[in-house]
Amino acid sequence: MTTTLARKKSESSRGVSQWALAWRRLKKNKVAIAGLGVVGLFALFAAFDGWPFVLTRNDHGLFAIYPPECIPPACAGGSLSTNAPPSLSHPFGTDSYGYDVYSEIVYGTRAAFVIGLGATGFALAIAVSIGLAAGYFGGWLDNLLMRLTEVFLVIPFFLLLLVFLQIIIKFSPSATGGLWLVVFIIGAFSWPGAARIIRGEVLRVREFEYIAASRQIGASANRILFRHLFPNVLHIIIVLATLQIAASVLTEAAVSFLGFGAPNSYTWGQLMNIAASYINQAWWAITFPAIFLTLFVMGFNLLGNGLRDALDPRLRE
Amino acid sequence: MSVLKYVLRRSLYLIPVFFGITLLVFTIERLAGDPVQLYTTLNPHINEAQRQALRHYLGLDQPIQNQYFTWLSELFTLNLGYSYSSGLVSTLLAQKVWATLELQLIGLALSLVIAIPIGIQSARKRYSLLDVTITNSSLIGTSIPVFFLGVAFILIFGYYLHWFPSGGFQSTIPSQYPYGNVVLDQLWHLVLPSAVYALALLAPVVLLVRSSMLEVLRQDFILAARASGLNERTVIYKHALRNALIPIVTYVGLYFGGLLAGAPVTETVFNWPGIGAQFVVSTTQLDFPVIQAIVVLITLMTLIANLITDVTYAYIDPRIRLE
Amino acid sequence: MYTDPILRVEGLRTHFYTFAGVVKAVDGVGLYVNKGETLGLVGESGSGKTVTAQSIMRIVPTPGKIVEGTIEFKGKDLLGLTEAEMRQIRGKEIAYVPQDPTTTLDPVYTVGDQLTEVIMKHQHVSKRYALNKAIELLRSVEIADPHIRINQYPHELSGGTKQRIAIARALSCEPSLILADEPTTALDVTIQAQILDLLKALKEKFNIAMVLITHDMGIVADTCDRVTVFYAGQVCETGTAEQVFEKPKHPYTEALLSSVPSLALRKQKLSVIPGNVPNLIQPPSGCRFHPRCSYAKQVCVDKDPELESIGDGRLVHCHRWKELDLKSAVAS
Numbered sequence: 001m002t003t004t005l006a007r008k009k010s011e012s013s014r015g016v017s018q019w020a021l022a023w024r025r026l027k028k029n030k031v032a033i034a035g036l037g038v039v040g041l042f043a044l045f046a047a048f049d050g051w052p053f054v055l056t057r058n059d060h061g062l063f064a065i066y067p068p069e070c071i072p073p074a075c076a077g078g079s080l081s082t083n084a085p086p087s088l089s090h091p092f093g094t095d096s097y098g099y100d101v102y103s104e105i106v107y108g109t110r111a112a113f114v115i116g117l118g119a120t121g122f123a124l125a126i127a128v129s130i131g132l133a134a135g136y137f138g139g140w141l142d143n144l145l146m147r148l149t150e151v152f153l154v155i156p157f158f159l160l161l162l163v164f165l166q167i168i169i170k171f172s173p174s175a176t177g178g179l180w181l182v183v184f185i186i187g188a189f190s191w192p193g194a195a196r197i198i199r200g201e202v203l204r205v206r207e208f209e210y211i212a213a214s215r216q217i218g219a220s221a222n223r224i225l226f227r228h229l230f231p232n233v234l235h236i237i238i239v240l241a242t243l244q245i246a247a248s249v250l251t252e253a254a255v256s257f258l259g260f261g262a263p264n265s266y267t268w269g270q271l272m273n274i275a276a277s278y279i280n281q282a283w284w285a286i287t288f289p290a291i292f293l294t295l296f297v298m299g300f301n302l303l304g305n306g307l308r309d310a311l312d313p314r315l316r317e
Numbered sequence: 318m319s320v321l322k323y324v325l326r327r328s329l330y331l332i333p334v335f336f337g338i339t340l341l342v343f344t345i346e347r348l349a350g351d352p353v354q355l356y357t358t359l360n361p362h363i364n365e366a367q368r369q370a371l372r373h374y375l376g377l378d379q380p381i382q383n384q385y386f387t388w389l390s391e392l393f394t395l396n397l398g399y400s401y402s403s404g405l406v407s408t409l410l411a412q413k414v415w416a417t418l419e420l421q422l423i424g425l426a427l428s429l430v431i432a433i434p435i436g437i438q439s440a441r442k443r444y445s446l447l448d449v450t451i452t453n454s455s456l457i458g459t460s461i462p463v464f465f466l467g468v469a470f471i472l473i474f475g476y477y478l479h480w481f482p483s484g485g486f487q488s489t490i491p492s493q494y495p496y497g498n499v500v501l502d503q504l505w506h507l508v509l510p511s512a513v514y515a516l517a518l519l520a521p522v523v524l525l526v527r528s529s530m531l532e533v534l535r536q537d538f539i540l541a542a543r544a545s546g547l548n549e550r551t552v553i554y555k556h557a558l559r560n561a562l563i564p565i566v567t568y569v570g571l572y573f574g575g576l577l578a579g580a581p582v583t584e585t586v587f588n589w590p591g592i593g594a595q596f597v598v599s600t601t602q603l604d605f606p607v608i609q610a611i612v613v614l615i616t617l618m619t620l621i622a623n624l625i626t627d628v629t630y631a632y633i634d635p636r637i638r639l640e
Numbered sequence: 641m642y643t644d645p646i647l648r649v650e651g652l653r654t655h656f657y658t659f660a661g662v663v664k665a666v667d668g669v670g671l672y673v674n675k676g677e678t679l680g681l682v683g684e685s686g687s688g689k690t691v692t693a694q695s696i697m698r699i700v701p702t703p704g705k706i707v708e709g710t711i712e713f714k715g716k717d718l719l720g721l722t723e724a725e726m727r728q729i730r731g732k733e734i735a736y737v738p739q740d741p742t743t744t745l746d747p748v749y750t751v752g753d754q755l756t757e758v759i760m761k762h763q764h765v766s767k768r769y770a771l772n773k774a775i776e777l778l779r780s781v782e783i784a785d786p787h788i789r790i791n792q793y794p795h796e797l798s799g800g801t802k803q804r805i806a807i808a809r810a811l812s813c814e815p816s817l818i819l820a821d822e823p824t825t826a827l828d829v830t831i832q833a834q835i836l837d838l839l840k841a842l843k844e845k846f847n848i849a850m851v852l853i854t855h856d857m858g859i860v861a862d863t864c865d866r867v868t869v870f871y872a873g874q875v876c877e878t879g880t881a882e883q884v885f886e887k888p889k890h891p892y893t894e895a896l897l898s899s900v901p902s903l904a905l906r907k908q909k910l911s912v913i914p915g916n917v918p919n920l921i922q923p924p925s926g927c928r929f930h931p932r933c934s935y936a937k938q939v940c941v942d943k944d945p946e947l948e949s950i951g952d953g954r955l956v957h958c959h960r961w962k963e964l965d966l967k968s969a970v971a972s
Contacts, residue, residue, distance in 0.1 A: 031456065151337040154623070156578035156615045159596060160342070163608055166600050250462055254582050257464050258597055272465070279472060290465040298460035305456070443702070535701075537743035543699045544738070545758045545809065546731030549723075555757075556746050634748055635793045 022235075025310040032306020038299030046109040085284060093284040095275055101285055104271055105292050111267040112296055115183055115252045116245035122187030123248075124241055127194035132230070134195070135202025146199070149192045157189035158251070165260040178262025182255065186248050194240045198233055205232040235311035242304035246297045253293055268293045323631045323638050324624070331620050339392070342612050343385050392613065406610050410592055414614065416486060417580055417591030423507065424514025425573060432519050433565075436526025437553065440534065451523060458520030463579065467513045467586040474509060481509045484588030510587040518569075518576065525568050529561040536560075563634050570626025574619040645672040645712075646849050647696070647817060652709035654688075654695045661921035665691045665704070667873040670947045670955065673817065673866075678843065678850045680860040680881070682896070683870030686917055689853045690739070692870075693819040696851075697736055698726050714816070732762045735810035737820040741803035741827070745794040751778075752790035755809055762813040777808040781838060800831040804838070811842065818843075821853045836863055857896065857970075861885060866953075869893050872918050872928040875947055878955040888966045889956045891933045898969035927959065935964055 026032055085093050092101035134145040164185050169178055255261055256269025257276070268289040275285035372378050379387070439451045474480045487503055533539065534557055542552045580593030588594070592611050599607040631637045654666040666688040673679045681689040694700045696711055698718065711718040713734065718726070730736075738744045746754060755777065756770035763770075771790070778786035781804040794802060803823060810818050820839065824832040840863055843850055852864060860867050860881060867884050869876040869892065876890040888894045895913045915932035918924055924931050930940040939959050947957045958964075 031453070147333075147337075151334055151341065154334060154574065154616060154619050155338055155341065156574070156612065156619065158578040159581065159612050159615060162581065162597070162600050166603060246460070253462055254464060254579070258582060258585060260600075272468075276468065279468065280476065283472065286465075286468065290462065290468075294457075294461050294465070297462070298457060301460050302456060537738050537740055538746045540694075540699060540701065541736070541738050541744045541806070541809075542746070544697055544730055544736035545761075546727045546729070547757065547761055548727065551757070551761075556749075559748050560746070636747060636795050 022310045026306055029306045029309060031302050032310070035299045035302025035304075035306060038295055039303055042109055042296055042299065043113070045106060046113050085282070092288045093282065095271070095282065095285040096278050097274070101271070101288055104266055105268065105289055107266045108268040108271060108289065108292070109296075111179065111265055112249050112293075114179060115186070115267065116249045116300070118180070118183035119187040119190065119248035119252075120241050120244040122184060123190035123244060124194060124237065126188075126191040127198055127240070128233075128237060130191065130195040131198025132202055132233070135199040136206065142199075146196075149195055152189070152192040153196075155189075158254070161185055161189060161251070161255060162258070162260050165255060169260065169262060179265040179267070182252055182262050182265075183248075186251055190244060190248065194244065197236060197240060201233045201236045239304055239308040239311065242300055242307055246300035246304065249293070249300075250297050324628050327624060327627045331624060335617070335620060338616050339389060339613060340385070342609060342616075343388065347381065347384075388609070406606050409607065410595065410610060410614070413590055413592045413595050416589060417584070417593060418618075419507070420510055420514060420584070420589060420591060421573075421577060421580070424511045425518065425569075425576075427511055427515035428518035428522060429569070431515065432522035433526055433558075436523045437530055437558065439523065439527045440530035441553065443531065448527075452527065455520040455523045458516070459524070463513065463517045464582045464586050466516060467510075467583060470509055470513055471586070482506050484586075486590050510583060510589055513587075514576070514583060518572065521572065522565070522569065525565055526561065529564050530557060533557045533561045559633060563630065566626055566629050566633065570623055570630075573622050573626075577615055577619055577622070580615070644675045646675045646714060647671075647673040647851075648710070648712040649692070649696065650710045650712075652692065652695055652711065653707040654691050654700055654704055654709075655707050657703045657705065663920045664923060665873050665920055666695060667923070668944070668947070669709075669870075669873070669875050671868045671875060671878060673849050673851055675816075675849055676843075676847045677865040678852055678863055680864035680867040681851060681853045681870060682855065682857065682860055682867055684855060684917060686872075686920070687870040688873040689870050690821055691873075693736065693821055693851065693853060696819065697730055697734055699730070699736070728762075731758055731810075731815070732813040733815050734817045734819065735813075735815040737803075737806050737810045737818065737823055739821045739823075739825060741799050741806055742794075744806050745802060747794050750791050750793055751797075751805055755790075755805070755812060758809055759812050773812070774808075777812055778805070780811070780842070781805070781808045782834075783808075799827055800835065803827060803831075803835055807835075807838065807842070811846070811848075814846065815848065817849045817851070819851045819853070822855070823852070824859065825854070825856075839863070861970075869896070872923060873920060874928055874957060875955065876929070876957050879953065883952070883954060885970055886968055888968055889950070889954065889961045889964075890958050891935050891964070891966065892929050894966040894968065895932075895934075927957075935960060 092105065095101055095104065130145050130149070134142040165182065168181055252261065252267060253269030253272070256265075256267050257273050259273055261267060261270050261273070263270075271289040272286050272293075275282065275289070279286055369378075377384070435451060439448045442448050471484065475482065475484070482505065484506075486506055487499070539552060539557055542556050543549075580591060581597045582593070583589070584591045584594035585597050592614060596608065596611045599611070649672065650670045652666055652669040653664070656663040656665055669688065669692050671679065671681075671692075681692065683689050691700060691704065694704075695706050695709075696713075696718070698706070700706060706719065709719065713729070718729070721729070745751070752771060752774055755774035756767060759765065759770040759773055760767065765773075775786045775790055778789055783789055783801060783804050789797070789801070789805075797805070803826075807820075807823070810820075823839065824835050827835060836859065839850070839852075842848070852859070854860060864881050866878065866880050868878040869884065869890065871892050876892045877884065877888070879889070884893060885897065888897060892913075899912060913932055918928055918931070924941075926942050926944055927933070927936075927940045928944075930936040933940065937960065943959070945957050945959045947955050948961075949955055950961065
């Protein structure tokens with residue numbers, strides 16, 4: 001009886017880090033793990049050119065071309081391979097240009113990551129700076145920044161996005177250059193919501209006693225900001241980042257679908273835009289990109305929601 | 318304080334915000350460059366002298382702050398200026414504003430009417446098969462892009478099943494009206510777009526209602542209400558729901574602003590003659606007066622939606638009125 | 641003193657079916673309350689006192705379920721009633737005053753709204769009548785300016801006032817039994833005394849039986865006629881306050897009494913019951929107190945004792961009660 005008691009005591013006194021605890025909680029959330037799995041698969045997809053579903057070219061027709069090219073005889077003027085339905089050689093069919101839809105989708109995965117990570121990185125860089133500054137320093141700075149944020153929040157940024165893009169794309173249509181511009185603009189408009197949330201977290205964490213204690217010992221504002229506040233708001237930043245990746249990709253898809261996207265950037269939205277006019281003849285050309293888009297966004301959304309529950313400092317249940 | 322005073326206070330607050338936005342819109346637009354240049358760049362027949370004349374005509378050679386104030390004062394007299402291509406902006410937009418509002422509001426109402434009961438049931442029967450199904454489908458639903466949903470619906474219900482028209486506001490030929498009735502015809506056209514709209518908002522609202530209800534149902538006063546012998550119906554709909562609505566109202570208000578901004582997409586997909594679709598067209602043409610006007614209009618609508626949200630919020634929760 | 645029980649509970653088992661396992665929160669509880677008397681339920685947090693009270697009223701929150709037992713109120717078996725019949729009893733015959741006054745009132749409705757809805761539900765009277773009745777009730781719980789308070793919202797009132805209102809709500813339909821769950825724990829010490837006095841006065845005036853849940857032995861000594869000691873979801877012993885305080889029959893009660901700090905014991909070290917509160921998903925075998933009991937023997941590890949009636953209205957849940965001669969640290 002005493003030995004079991006003793007063993008139980010020592011187990012509970014061994015400390016477990018917050019991150020390990022959070023990971024354990026995350027693992028229990030099956031939906032979130034599914035999201036993580038989806039994200040992982042897409043990452044592999046993008047990094048390894050469609051692995052594990054790459055088909056290699058051979059003379060009997062099985063192939064996936066990467067990056068997409070026009071497959072004769074379509075390019076030679078014939079219409080044999082344009083808008084071809086799914087088959088062994090083209091698992092998702094071909095679109096109106098004769099490109100293999102599957103390889104276009106794979107290429108689009110890379111674009112999706114570029115958009116997601118780029119826009120989110122940019123947006124969060126702004127949001128974190130503003131949120132931290134407003135939350136920590138308070139006073140007139142806080143007021144000013146928050147008013148600014150509110151103005152930004154009310155603006156229908158999607159509309160301005162379209163205007164910007166129309167102007168800029170018209171004058172600088174190079175492929176990746178165009179995409180980065182889109183990324184930049186989406187990021188530039190996505191920071192307000194995140195900034196507000198981060199500021200809220202900073203306000204909450206700021207009141208913790210050990211922050212006040214540090215201040216009393218004489219720690220400089222910088223030190224407090226970086227060593228104490230930031231790690232504590234890190235959890236919310238991670239959640240916001242994940243969700244923002246999904247949102248950015250979705251936004252770019254909407255923009256491209258309307259025809260304002262960066263030309264030749266092969267994002268899924270672009271694919272859908274091109275395929276939209278042929279929807280009656282070739283439903284596969286628009287449907288498969290849409291499915292992949294949905295899966296991508298869903299993966300990040302589920303993961304983000306799961307992270308939010310796992311990292312919740314209030315440790316519910 | 319009373320709800321009315323709270324409303325007045327919040328409305329006052331909106332004014333500087335509105336000015337801030339007009340300033341921002343104006344700045345962004347001008348940053349894009351000289352409108353005349355942009356508009357006429359591809360037209361080889363216009364020479365510089367003509368461009369200058371055009372600039373003068375449009376008042377673009379005035380100092381920038383004058384331009385801004387002129388524009389503002391015109392706004393207030395509801396003079397939205399002249400489109401570069403389609404005449405008076407106000408006539409162009411008048412009908413379309415109604416079309417957009419109709420779609421937005423009906424979509425919103427439909428979505429709430431369906432989502433709230435579903436969310437409540439899901440919360441009441443937590444962990445049941447019903448709940449799990451609803452929660453998971455909603456999680457998936459939050460990720461489906463609206464425009465794809467729209468396109469899919471048009472394909473399925475419009476082209477293949479022929480149940481509903483695949484777009485537009487009204488049939489072009491009166492003989493196509495169902496039962497020869499114009500109103501019915503409009504309603505018939507309204508079904509698909511508003512269904513898609515409602516569905517887009519449905520998933521996140523269901524999830525929110527559910528989690529908000531779960532939060533509230535855990536509270537002591539719910540237990541106390543049951544302990545007083547009140548009907549389950551009273552407990553849920555009178556006490557729990559009203560408390561649960563608080564975060565829901567906030568969220569729907571915010572989300573609605575986003576949805577409004579997404580009007581270009583839905584309206585384009587459904588060929589719905591609203592200001593969203595017009596915006597896409599005008600942006601392609603870089604028709605700035607129209608662009609400006611639409612942005613301001615939509616912002617105004619968003620601001621009003623926010624105000625209504627605030628008012629509703631204050632009405633539901635007496636604690637807010639203290640602030 | 642075993643006069644006329646208005647409430648009798650036997651063999652009650654209420655379990656919570658959670659993801660982590662089945663929490664046996666109440667596992668074999670028996671108690672009784674006589675007409676007009678105050679029964680104290682004492683025990684540590686998590687010992688099952690609140691769940692017992694909730695079970696009596698059948699408002700145990702999910703995932704809890706009453707698995708087994710008898711609950712007899714005024715001769716009726718409550719567990720056999722339909723939900724509709726139960727609703728006639730809740731708030732009208734048996735009333736519940738929850739623990740935390742800051743959260744027992746709905747924040748979005750006025751005090752008046754919340755009182756009148758209960759009155760109108762049970763008494764089928766007009767709103768005006770109910771409102772007047774509510775004002776009267778507020779007066780009877782010693783709230784000043786009741787006609788103003790009636791239109792105020794909970795967040796505008798102090799904790800003590802809110803608790804009085806909760807009590808008023810419980811009394812509104814003249815119940816025969818009140819279950820008061822730690823009514824003073826969340827309040828300031830000075831207000832605590834006032835509320836307890838109020839409860840005592842109201843009890844006398846209307847001859848209401850009361851079950852008072854608390855973890856404070858001082859309150860038990862002051863307000864309760866009889867007391868039931870809880871541990872880990874089971875009853876340890878029951879008796880009159882005097883009986884239990886002077887001559888405890890269960891080791892846990894003895895330990896509890898000796899851990900009460902008192903000026904008389906100034907020279908001795910503050911004693912603490914060794915060990916931890918047991919895990920209710922996998923409770924200890926046999927008698928649940930055995931890991932922490934200084935008198936435990938092998939039979940205590942093997943077999944769960946019966947809740948025996950040992951005469952004089954006392955009940956004890958211990959194998960060794962006959963042999964043990966327990967001392968009370970607070971005996972006069």
